[in-house]
Structure formats: C-alpha cells, structure tokens
Amino acid sequence: MxxxxxxxxxxxxxRAEGGTLAVAESLTGGLLAAALVDVPGASATFRGSVTAYATELKASVLGVDEGLLDVYGPVHPVVARQMAEGVRALLGATYGLATTGVAGPDPQDGQPVGTVHLAVAGPGGTLVSSPLLSGARATIRHDAVTAALELLAGRLSR
Structure with missing residues (x-):
C-alpha cells in the first residue's frame, strides 16, 4: 500500500469515528504532514502539525520532559510518546502521532542511523513502535512516514 x-x-x-489528528515530527521534518494533507478533504480530520526538529522545542512546545531529554537525548521511545501526547493536547485532537529518530548520515547521541521511534496517542492510551530502518537518509525518512501511517491505521482499525 x-x-x-x-x-x-x-x-x-x-471520519468514520468523528476523530481528528495532530502530528509532531522531528525525524520526518514535515513529510508526514505533507502525506496527510495530500489527500483531498484532509481538513475534515487533520488539525495540524508541529515540526520540532530542535531538541529544546520538544520540551518548550510539545511538553517533553527536559530531564528525559538531558539523560537520553531526543531519540528515545518515551520522547516519541510524550511528543504524541503533547501535540494531541496542544492542537486539541483525538489522536496525536509522533516521529523521532536518526536518519543519518551519522549516528546521533549514541543512537545508530536507522533508529526510529513512533507513537500514537489517543483515547485508549499511547502506543509506541520502534522499527529499525536502513538505507540512505531519504529512504529512512520515507520509510518512517510509511511506518507511522501504518501504526496509526492499525490503531484506528481496532
């Protein structure tokens, strides 16, 4: 698909459940939001997005715990969870979807290239996925978008 x-x-x-979506992106830098708004009629369900590429924005805008960022850096499953929960609250959406990771070409904060953490927060709690992706920078970023959409679609189909 x-x-x-x-x-x-x-x-x-x-649309079927009357829900809305907000996105918090780091690794994908706006690609996830672009994929979502490429669909005609997206405005009925898509509230908006925050591209918090700089680490300090994850804390100041999305509410990610600063202590967590200090200890583990921005590439961590709990950071993804807090990003998803933060954007959901910030933009008043039913669901929040977040991406963080290392696209390369170099490792970041001790994390290897291809480390990705995704999260979807919603009425039933928060689900985190941490696929290990491979390939060139563009490939990792694209595959992270696909994985995030699959994670959300799976959550919505329950």
Missing amino acids: TDHELAERVHAAL
Missing part, C-alpha cells in the same frame, strides 16, 4: 493510500485509509477511519 502506498503512503497516499495509507493516508486515505487513515482519514476515512477518522
């Missing part, structure tokens, strides 16, 4: 088809599926599921 293509990213466009996944995004269509996500929007259809959100």
Whole structure:
C-alpha cells in the first residue's frame, strides 16, 4: 500500500469515528504532514502539525520532559510518546502521532542511523513502535512516514 493510500485509509477511519489528528515530527521534518494533507478533504480530520526538529522545542512546545531529554537525548521511545501526547493536547485532537529518530548520515547521541521511534496517542492510551530502518537518509525518512501511517491505521482499525 502506498503512503497516499495509507493516508486515505487513515482519514476515512477518522471520519468514520468523528476523530481528528495532530502530528509532531522531528525525524520526518514535515513529510508526514505533507502525506496527510495530500489527500483531498484532509481538513475534515487533520488539525495540524508541529515540526520540532530542535531538541529544546520538544520540551518548550510539545511538553517533553527536559530531564528525559538531558539523560537520553531526543531519540528515545518515551520522547516519541510524550511528543504524541503533547501535540494531541496542544492542537486539541483525538489522536496525536509522533516521529523521532536518526536518519543519518551519522549516528546521533549514541543512537545508530536507522533508529526510529513512533507513537500514537489517543483515547485508549499511547502506543509506541520502534522499527529499525536502513538505507540512505531519504529512504529512512520515507520509510518512517510509511511506518507511522501504518501504526496509526492499525490503531484506528481496532
């Protein structure tokens, strides 16, 4: 399934339940939001996004715990969880979806290239996924978008 088809599926599921979505991106730098808004009628379910690429923005804008960032850095499953929960609250959405990780070309804060953490926060709690991706920087970023859309689509289909 293509990213466009996944995004269509996500929007259809959100419409069916009367839900909305907000996105917090780091690793994907806006690609996830772009995939979502590429679908005609996205405004019915997509509230908006925050691209918090700088570590301090994860804390100041999205409410990620500064102590957590100091100890583990921005690439951590709990950071992804807090990003998803933070953007959900900030933008008043039913669901929050977040991406953080290392696209390369070099490791970051001791984390190898391809380390990715994704999270979806919603009424039933927060689900985190940590796929290890490989390939060039662009490939990792694209595959992270696909994995995030799949994570959300799976959550919505329950």
